[in-house]
Ligand SMILES: [Fe+2]
């Protein structure tokens with residue numbers, strides 16, 4: 001079974017990025033994967049852009065899956081939790097995409113699970129010596145501001161949301177491990193320190209590292225030996241790390257250039 005994974009298409013955000021997404025859709029038709037997974041940040045903060053992006057894949061014969069990215073739950077007057085739990089699965093259904101959050105699948109003995117994940121500042125650069133209160137505010141004067149502070153409206157703190165999604169993923173992987181011999185997990189946020197690309201001397205980037213993900217996500221992935229493949233996005237920088245029997249890949253689409261990964265799993269077709 002051939003699985004294609006992409007991330008951070010951010011449809012509607014940049015003309016050059018959208019052109020690159022069109023090329024990616026064309027290339028994926030040639031690759032003819034059995035499964036396509038989008039690892040979040042599908043739109044550019046407006047729901048119509050999520051519809052438009054998912055619609056680009058309408059004539060791809062693959063089974064299609066997605067998880068949310070932080071940009072996909074942005075709202076100025078709504079409720080991010082409702083978008084995350086109710087709106088996104090409905091939008092997916094309209095376009096033939098299955099929302100993986102809390103709803104894993106098993107295909108030919110291969111489990112496929114996914115979560116947006118979130119951040120708890122555990123990937124922050126401690127050498128900066130910035131007090132946690134600034135991370136919680138997502139704002140550091142004259143340095144940087146993280147836009148989720150303006151557009152994510154959720155009743156939980158970042159740490160509570162991370163805890164919740166980590167626990168849900170643990171339950172999902174425990175259930176999936178009963179039957180699936182091999183498991184592929186897709187998250188939007190990063191689970192491992194090794195996937196973070198550091199930019200020495202760049203204080204704004206260093207501050208933003210706090211919002212890339214959580215080591216707790218990684219701990220859960222490593223609890224389940226059948227999880228052999230992990231993919232994420234969000235940081236827009238490709239990186240790969242081998243953690244025991246599991247290979248973890250950050251797809252690395254940028255705002256301007258989109259890319260995908262291919263994975264062959266499951267029983268040999270011949
Ligand atoms: Fe992104």
Ligand SMILES: [Fe+2]
Pocket residue numbers: 041069070071188233234235
């Ligand atoms: Fe993101």
